[in-house]
């Protein structure tokens with residue numbers, strides 16, 4: 001939909017949400033800046049008790065390609081990304097990237113994601129397309145992810161193999177076109193919600209393979225509540241979407 005001009009000329013902001021990522025954040029930011037020399041990084045920290053925010057301040061003071069947003073309390077990955085997108089769009093960035101701080105998303109793969117924007121508006125780093133992989137993931141996490149994605153495809157009628165992943169690159173036009181600020185979902189559901197809105201709005205959404213590595217340091221914030229939320233909401237969207245299709249079919253017959 002958007003102009004496919006030279007993707008290498010687009011300005012890039014990598015948004016990295018953090019909650020207690022003291023052992024990870026410096027490494028991930030440095031690798032990102034090295035991997036994509038034209039990219040800047042925005043850390044969005046939710047008052048991490050372990051001091052991630054203070055370390056972020058030090059990184060910012062030492063390098064003007066790094067910025068930080070401090071938010072008072074832990075209010076979820078989705079809210080952190082929304083704040084990061086708001087900031088990045090206001091600053092005029094052409095491309096906004098989602099990346100975890102825990103090392104699961106290798107910054108060295110970011111050039112590939114960005115290159116795929118040549119023919120896409122939204123690029124999803126995908127574990128479940130040919131060439132994608134997961135490393136050190138327990139079988140139950142793999143099953144959860146594969147099952148969740150299968151369910152998402154069936155419920156919403158979309159083709160995406162990995163709609164729950166959180167390593168992505170958005171052209172700014174996508175974020176401007178999908179009212180992301182209205183997304184109330186958390187965790188996986190936040191990711192599905194954004195992808196689903198982009199597909200419905202007619203943007204070109206493509207998947208590019210990534211090698212996803214289980215976090216080594218720190219604690220996962222995954223929970224049963226996040227999984228349940230995803231199933232409930234995806235089901236609601238799916239049912240709503242089918243009803244809408246039926247309604248427009250009925251209108252067509254009249």
Ligand SMILES: Nc1nc2c(ncn2[C@@H]2O[C@H](COP(=O)(O)OP(=O)(O)OP(=O)(O)O)[C@@H](O)[C@H]2O)c(=O)[nH]1
Nearest residue numbers: 017018019044046075076077080100101220221222
């Ligand atoms: N600012 C902010 N960041 C968060 C919050 N919850 C999670 N994060 C960050 O979001 C990223 C993904 O969180 P993870 O805990 O790794 O969740 P996950 O990747 O689904 O779970 P694992 O696969 O077990 O690592 C990490 O960089 C976290 O630090 C939050 O409430 N606020």
Ligand SMILES: [Mg+2]
Nearest residue numbers: 100102104215
């Ligand atoms: Mg993680």
